[in-house]
Amino acid sequence: MSDFTATQNFSRRDVLKLFGATGGGLALGASGLSWSPMVMAQSIESRLNLFIAIGEDNKVYLTCHRSEMGQGIRTGIPQVLADELGAAWDNVVVVQGLADKRYGSQNTDGSRSIRKGFNKMREMGAMARTMLEQAAADKWQVELPEVSTSEHRVSHVKSGRSASFGELALAASKVTMPDIETLTLKSPSEFTHIGASHTIVDMADILAGTATYGYDVQVDGMLCASITRPPVYGSEVVKLDDSAAKKVAGVVDVIQLAPTKGAPMFHPLGGVAVIASNSWSALEGRKALKIEWAKTPNDNHDSQAYLNTLKERVTQPGKLIRQQGKENTDWPATSTVSALYTVPYLAHAPMEAPSATANVTKDGCEIWAATQTPQSVQQNVAAALGLNEEQVLVNVTLLGGGFGRKSKPDYCVEAALLSKKAGRPIKVCWSREDEIQNGYLHAISAQHYQAKLADDNMPEAILQRSGFPSIGSTFSEGADYPATWELELGFIDVPLAVKSLRCEAVKAEAHTRIGWMRSVCNIQHAFGIGSFVDELAVKADKPCTQMWKLLLGDTRQETFADQGFKYGNYGEDLARHPVDTARYHGVIDAVEQAMAKSIKPGKNQGWGFAVHRSFTAFVATALLVEVSADKQLKVIKAISAIDAGTVVNPDRVKSQTEGAVMFGLSLAMMGEVDFKDGKVVQSNFHDYPLLRIGLCPEIETIIVRSDAPPAGVGEPGVPPVAPSLTNAIFAASGIRIRDLPVSKQLKL
DSSP, X not given: OTTOOTXXXXXXXXXXXXXXXXXXXXXXXXXXXXXXXXXXXXXXXSOBOSOEEEETTSOEEEEEOSOOSSSOHHHHHHHHHHHHHTOOGGGEEEEEOOXXXXXXXXXXXXXXXXXXXXXXXXXXXXXXHHHHHHHHHHHHTOOGGGEEEETTEEEETTTTEEEEHHHHHHHHTTSOOOOGGGOOOOOGGGOSSTTOOXXXXXHHHHHHTOOOBGGGOOOTTOEEEEEEOOSSTTOOEEEEEOHHHHTSTTEEEEEEEOOOOSSOTTOOOOEEEEEESSHHHHHHHHHTOEEEEOOOXXXXXXXXXXXXXXXXXXXXXXXXXXXXXXXOOOOOGGGEEEEEEEEOBBOOOOSSOOEEEEEEETTEEEEEEOOSOHHHHHHHHHHHHTOOGGGEEEEEOBOSOOTTGGGSTHHHHHHHHHHHHHTSOEEEEOOHHHHHHHSOBBOOEEEEEEEEEOTTSOEEEEEEEEEOOOGGGGTSTTOOSOOHHHHTTTTSOOOOOOSEEEEEEOOOOXXXXXXXXXXXXXXXXXXXXXXXXXXXXXXXXXXXXXXXXXXXXXXXXXXXXXXXXXXXXXXXXTTTSOEXXXXXXXXXXXXXXXXXXXXXOOTTEEEEEEEXXXXXXXXXXXXXXXXXXXXXXXXXXEEEEEEOSSOSOHHHHHHHHHHHHHHHHHHHHHOOBOEETTEEOOOSTTTSOOOOGGGXXXXXXXXXXXXXXXXXXXXXXXXXXXXXXXXHHHHHHSOOOOBSOGGGTSBO
16 A cells, blocks of 8 residues: 555556455445545445545545645645544545546635535544444444544443454444434534644645646656647637748647637637647747737727726716615715725736646546646536546646636646647646736726715715626626626625615626636725725724724624625525624734734834625735835735634644735735737736745734634635735825736835
């Protein structure tokens, strides 16, 4: 068994070999969520949860069906399984699950892996523990309640007998699986792994440089491909001269890919691929291509002109989405405050650009991919090749960042199509320029807010409008309005306790591929509402934290009943994950207390604040900045408090919250993708920069203790960063920034 590592995908053959070598063991699943490759190998046809396998070597093999991109999910999922099982962490081996629709969702996005799977994983661990205990009880001829499990052993206290998991594995595998209703779950006070800061299981390989990412995959006989894609979305090749490219040493072939027709979905963009024996030759051959591209309706797309159009639209009446209270129609100039906020197109920019390797044979296709959605890879590759999904095997590598880009498998389809045409394994690696200029961008947006103030300068009516090209345009032509689910991401789901609140959306056509990015529409919506609340606080001469508390009103759980929409709540039951204003107050209080103990603002310095709920978690963020007389910005300190309910791995929550601050600062300070004549202007980190270490502030993270069900963690820390930054800039300098990025007005 030493041949298998914690970072390896297990195939059906591997599994049979693994357990054949030891003569037996326990392979287990529970109903409801996922399918076990271990059980597939044994031809047991039943619905399973994340599987647990125990070998006679006393190792516990725990499958993770989600993708690891630094967030620690390959550690978090096994922690929950191991806790209910009673396993010793040193004896746990993590197995990466392959793509299989019987897992249920394998999408590692939406901050939902733990949020959605926590209960099922606990049930699975408890089921395995019960079976081990039953095997021990049968062996010792005692009653089941008399045995207990701890630290990888099952014990009978009365007789002093005990046995390791490995000693019981074969007998336990023959025990009838207990019904879920009969399981006894641990109380939180009994947790040993849940709530513990375990080091991520891939850390040693990552530090040693032996971890396998998408770019690292090597397959016998593999060729490399570099693809020139249309410079304007929707274009296609009119004329191609590839004669010079074919003369480049190492170039094997030049292959055209058909362009996307209709909605982009996850189809390749089309273009021209240079196939070579090595990546350098492929890139050099690509440079030698001479291509004439067809005209498209998007040739005239200019991002600044389009943003001006959106700004005009959000100042005019739009489509009603939410109405709380009676509509206010009286907006006196003397008592009305209004503001308009914009966010540009944004690119995901993970450190590892998209990459996939495919080998198509007469029997099917095998893919090795840095993907967040292996099932989507399987589905889209099968459709492109005319195969059944079962004929596509998807191996999941580690991801060098994802941020939502790698849940769109167009690059995997490219590799598969090229492999089929070339008759060889093909690796497709996007360059940084490809990723910025041909990816799925976060939507450009504009928002308008206005408030009618009472005599005490507190708002009694608020009107807000949002306009941005919808992600729906990626899947359906003619999706020209933001979808309600997108508006639920921080726009219409903020529980403001004002007499009249009206939320509208305006038309916004798509001129490029629009995709979800870390925090999705919460990015622009949190910037809008977070900035506007600060402007109201300044008008009322109150601290921003106090204004938020007043606007949230009395402690309550908001249901948005009778307000024109049914809240989707990130796919969660509102009773389980309520919009609870008390938890807003909790993170606000935590940050206020931390600010009071922190650095006092000096000359040209100021604190900014914002709070936001997303993915059912609550996050408050405060930033301390300095703006010098010559408009040089320095971010000095960040404080973030997160209430994510029950926390599995505090170290990962802290790390992800820190990463969210850095990600949010990158977007707010310098993130911008421009279009001129339909083409993306930016190309690499010199003109689409990310936060460098010299710009990164000291970061303090506060995890608010909560017994609520687990909420999202990966994304909720991002949204309040931009408004807390611009609010801090105003506090330090009096400069109010309503148009991102900040670099348009200040020096970094």
